[in-house]
Amino acid sequence: MTAYFPAARLRRAAFVGVLCAGLAVTGTGCGADPDEGTNGVGKLSADQIEDKAKAAAGSADSVHLSGTLVSGGKSFTLDMRLGKDGGSGEVKSQEDTFQLLRVGDQLYLKASAAFWGKSDSAGKLGDKYVKVPQSDPTYKQFRGFTDMHVLLDGLLGLDGKLAKGDYTKVGPTRAVQVTADQGKGGKLSVSLQGTPYPLRMERAGGAGRVDLTDWGKAFPLDPPAQDQTVDYGSQLPTTKDQGGDSAPSPSPGKGSGQGANPTK
Known part of the structure; x- marks a missing residue:
């Protein structure tokens, strides 16, 4: 009977060795160093x-941010590429989908005709990039979604x-x-x-x-084509939000004094 014990022990040792090899792949157990090959x-x-x-x-030049945020009791789905000089991407709410593009201080907003309410201009604005004047309330509401550091400051707390x-x-x-x-x-x-x-x-x-x-990866950031842009000058037509309906109204961003912080 004792002659079988060494063989049994060898089989158990072999089993444990295979098990440990498998666990080492995930960096856990059996003496594997979970920090091996990491940045420490x-x-x-x-x-x-x-x-x-x-x-x-804070030191990065760009990032791709995607996911869901809850702000002011509403849920927003974001898919934004953000850099130091602006950002572009999409924000969805239950009511609307917005395409946002900011190059420097110039903000462009593309939304459905319904977003622009019942004004005479609504039909002309739907699915066009509308150049948003900085004096308009819409500018403050949406700029924060395109500001990399305002958005990250609110998110990473x-x-x-x-x-x-x-x-x-x-x-x-x-x-x-x-x-x-x-x-x-x-x-x-x-x-x-x-x-x-x-x-x-x-x-x-x-x-x-x-x-x-995509931290630090460059992405194209150019103004929209002229034939896709509408410029109403210093004041936009009345939107649904100004009538109290559906556009996001994030609270003021901290620190910048320029935009909205949709993360609060």
Whole structure:
């Protein structure tokens, strides 16, 4: 009988070895170093990781932001490419879909004819890029959606005591989570590869989740073609929002004094 024990032990050792090899792929268990091949931020405290992520975001030239935000009791789906000199993309609400484009200080808005209300001009404005004067209330409402740092400042805030969470993946990229108030105050996933950019933000209170990708990647940012643009000068026709109906009304952004912060 004892002659079989060494063989059994060898089989068990072989099984454990295979198991550990599989676990090592995910960076856990069996003595594998979960920080091997990473940028090392996973070894830091939760507060330090958050600081690193905010610093990386603050120094970036561009980002692709997509996901859902809840603002003023309304849900908005965003798909925006943002840079230091402007941004472009789409914002959807339950009532409308808006195409936004900002080049420098010039903001263009494309929406359905219904958004522009019952004015005589509504039919001409539908599905055209409307040049928005800075003096118009619509400019302040929508500029924040195209302002990279105003948007990120509002998004990347965690509320409560921070704790380091699990290692995870956001798409193909390994990340470490930072949670606030045991997740109730939000969750931030920070890249463990390369620059420690924030990759995903799950906002407190179910106020939305956004993914942040393509950090530092250039994207085209040009004014729309002239035949696709309508310019009404210093004042736009009355919109549904000015009549109290459907356009988003984010609260003022902090710090910039120029735009809206749709993240509050």
